[in-house]
Amino acid sequence: MSAYAVGHKVPDSDSICSAIALSYLKNATGEDVKPARLGELSPETLFILEKFGFEQPELKMTFADTDGIYVVDHSDRIQGPDDIDDTTVLGIIDHHKLGDITTSTPLECWIRPVGCTNTIIKMMYDFHSVEIPKDIAGAMMCAILSDTVIFKSPTCTTADIKCVEALAEIAGIEDYKALGMEMFKVKSAVEGTPIRDLVLRDFKDFNMHGKTVGIGQLEVIDLAVFNEMKEDFLADMAALKEEGGRHSVMLLLTDIMKEGSEVLVVSDNDDLTDKAYGKTAVNGKVWIDGIMSRKKQVVPPLQDSLA
Amino acid sequence: MSAYAVGHKVPDSDSICSAIALSYLKNATGEDVKPARLGELSPETLFILEKFGFEQPELKMTFADTDGIYVVDHSDRIQGPDDIDDTTVLGIIDHHKLGDITTSTPLECWIRPVGCTNTIIKMMYDFHSVEIPKDIAGAMMCAILSDTVIFKSPTCTTADIKCVEALAEIAGIEDYKALGMEMFKVKSAVEGTPIRDLVLRDFKDFNMHGKTVGIGQLEVIDLAVFNEMKEDFLADMAALKEEGGRHSVMLLLTDIMKEGSEVLVVSDNDDLTDKAYGKTAVNGKVWIDGIMSRKKQVVPPLQDSLA
Numbered sequence: 001m002s003a004y005a006v007g008h009k010v011p012d013s014d015s016i017c018s019a020i021a022l023s024y025l026k027n028a029t030g031e032d033v034k035p036a037r038l039g040e041l042s043p044e045t046l047f048i049l050e051k052f053g054f055e056q057p058e059l060k061m062t063f064a065d066t067d068g069i070y071v072v073d074h075s076d077r078i079q080g081p082d083d084i085d086d087t088t089v090l091g092i093i094d095h096h097k098l099g100d101i102t103t104s105t106p107l108e109c110w111i112r113p114v115g116c117t118n119t120i121i122k123m124m125y126d127f128h129s130v131e132i133p134k135d136i137a138g139a140m141m142c143a144i145l146s147d148t149v150i151f152k153s154p155t156c157t158t159a160d161i162k163c164v165e166a167l168a169e170i171a172g173i174e175d176y177k178a179l180g181m182e183m184f185k186v187k188s189a190v191e192g193t194p195i196r197d198l199v200l201r202d203f204k205d206f207n208m209h210g211k212t213v214g215i216g217q218l219e220v221i222d223l224a225v226f227n228e229m230k231e232d233f234l235a236d237m238a239a240l241k242e243e244g245g246r247h248s249v250m251l252l253l254t255d256i257m258k259e260g261s262e263v264l265v266v267s268d269n270d271d272l273t274d275k276a277y278g279k280t281a282v283n284g285k286v287w288i289d290g291i292m293s294r295k296k297q298v299v300p301p302l303q304d305s306l307a
Numbered sequence: 308m309s310a311y312a313v314g315h316k317v318p319d320s321d322s323i324c325s326a327i328a329l330s331y332l333k334n335a336t337g338e339d340v341k342p343a344r345l346g347e348l349s350p351e352t353l354f355i356l357e358k359f360g361f362e363q364p365e366l367k368m369t370f371a372d373t374d375g376i377y378v379v380d381h382s383d384r385i386q387g388p389d390d391i392d393d394t395t396v397l398g399i400i401d402h403h404k405l406g407d408i409t410t411s412t413p414l415e416c417w418i419r420p421v422g423c424t425n426t427i428i429k430m431m432y433d434f435h436s437v438e439i440p441k442d443i444a445g446a447m448m449c450a451i452l453s454d455t456v457i458f459k460s461p462t463c464t465t466a467d468i469k470c471v472e473a474l475a476e477i478a479g480i481e482d483y484k485a486l487g488m489e490m491f492k493v494k495s496a497v498e499g500t501p502i503r504d505l506v507l508r509d510f511k512d513f514n515m516h517g518k519t520v521g522i523g524q525l526e527v528i529d530l531a532v533f534n535e536m537k538e539d540f541l542a543d544m545a546a547l548k549e550e551g552g553r554h555s556v557m558l559l560l561t562d563i564m565k566e567g568s569e570v571l572v573v574s575d576n577d578d579l580t581d582k583a584y585g586k587t588a589v590n591g592k593v594w595i596d597g598i599m600s601r602k603k604q605v606v607p608p609l610q611d612s613l614a
Contacts, residue, residue: 089405092418098396098410104610105404106462106602109418127434155413300411 003067008079017143018117036060075099115160116147138171145180188220211247276305310374315386324450325424343367382406422467423454445478452487495527518554583612
């Protein structure tokens with residue numbers, strides 16, 4: 001038996017890279033921990049793993065039969081493995097709001113209001129004075145560039161920027177911004193991908209005062225790639241809302257150069273975006289300037305408006 | 308407006324000393340944070356404050372009108388201020404199981420499976436390279452000696468021992484074990500104190516699968532001090548159970564020299580201690596050898612047995 005480090009469902013680059021980086025650190029400090037993933041990987045994450053020579057972590061959906069899990073990149077039961085209530089949570093490393101995971105024994109939590117879980121994992125390496133291998137440093141760095149949208153996201157802190165600079169030096173990467181743009185170009189190549197796959201690519205369910213709200217996000221270099229897709233997105237989101245008994249489904253189409261998002265919405269509340277953001281959606285669509293972060297700009301006002 | 312650092316209801320030495328130590332650290336790193344307390348202090352805590360020259364923190368029960376709170380020494384809504392749901396939780400520093408506090412925005416959590424919150428706060432000082440003043444080091448050290456029962460509790464880790472040694476040096480205290488014993492002698496002087504005050508002296512309510520369970524603990528050098536009090540304790544616990552609509556009330560009379568506890572119990576379940584600890588209570592009383600820690604030895608099996 002081993003313990004596992006595992007991120008959220010619909011894993012993104014931060015969930016995967018932090019599971020890999022944390023497992024290495026735990027092994028170095030004498031714990032048997034392996035990385036796992038709760039789903040298929042996005043092209044961006046596959047790009048990072050290939051770039052630095054990593055295999056995909058083991059696809060593993062249940063953990064009750066293990067020595068426990070370190071939860072990375074979230075603290076919400078709904079985002080974790082389905083048998084999380086029967087699994088020992090050994091620790092949580094995260095940078096989001098505090099969710100509803102509880103435990104019956106003391107644990108290890110490193111939660112900080114920074115832009116990326118990997119920034120916190122770097123602090124853990126420093127705390128334990130463990131040297132970060134070159135390949136792991138590269139993967140961690142890419143995860144931070146992804147989560148902070150190359151420092152453009154309002155979630156980005158000076159700690160994230162300093163961390164990227166330190167990791168780039170360890171990984172021997174001179175122009176990390178160029179690598180970040182290469183990564184976002186991979187992310188922007190959406191043509192030919194099934195609509196449902198795109199809606200679910202970076203999709204998270206939230207329990208907001210008893211209502212299930214699913215929020216997806218696609219970050220691209222130019223929103224024009226979605227011109228012919230929006231009605232199909234809305235139709236698929238309506239289906240997804242029904243299938244999951246959800247109160248609302250939102251999809252954020254984020255333009256990382258214009259620094260804003262077109263919000264697509266299907267909801268039981270006709271005035272969902274009015275109440276949460278003071279913006280009226282027309283035919284289920286509304287552009288909101290400056291909105292780039294689901295966790296910092298989209299979730300908190302929505303959660304408050306549904307109270 | 309300020310933010311506050313505040314521990315649990317029925318504050319113990321760790322809750323108070325960690326609120327003081329965290330506030331100083333936050334001030335040193337540019338945040339306006341003040342210590343507060345949710346109730347009257349025990350003789351042990353008053354002894355520590357007097358010894359190192361501190362005033363009692365402000366008695367303050369509501370925080371919705373503040374800049375937010377740092378929760379120290381717990382993460383349970385039931386143990387926090389009554390208006391915690393209307394208060395911004397900026398962070399949690401704790402060494403217990405993860406409770407049911409949730410937030411709508413990212414926060415700072417330092418939670419570790421160690422013996423005392425102050426051991427974690429020492430890590431925070433080190434992380435920020437802030438020097439600990441002599442008087443604060445002394446108070447932090449006493450809180451760790453209290454929580455770990457001078458290193459005898461099974462919750463005590465090598466991190467706690469190293470931390471006490473470092474703090475003793477900063478505080479200029481040569482024989483910290485003698486100071487610990489002096490503190491436990493203050494704690495053992497229970498004669499003349501009203502029964503209700505003793506039952507509530509270190510009392511915590513837990514929400515265990517929807518059932519409210521209150522557990523008090525009195526740690527003394529010799530259990531003989533309680534010889535004439537046990538029936539009065541049980542009668543008062545029965546009253547407390549009714550008043551609070553509780554499922555169970557337990558009182559742990561812990562002998563720190565013999566390293567075990569006599570458990571007094573009043574419960575809706577006649578076989579509460581059988582199911583949780585494999586020990587039958589006779590007339591509401593049972594001695595359990597080796598039981599010294601509420602959080603590590605008493606709460607987890609009880610919570611599991613009530614699932």
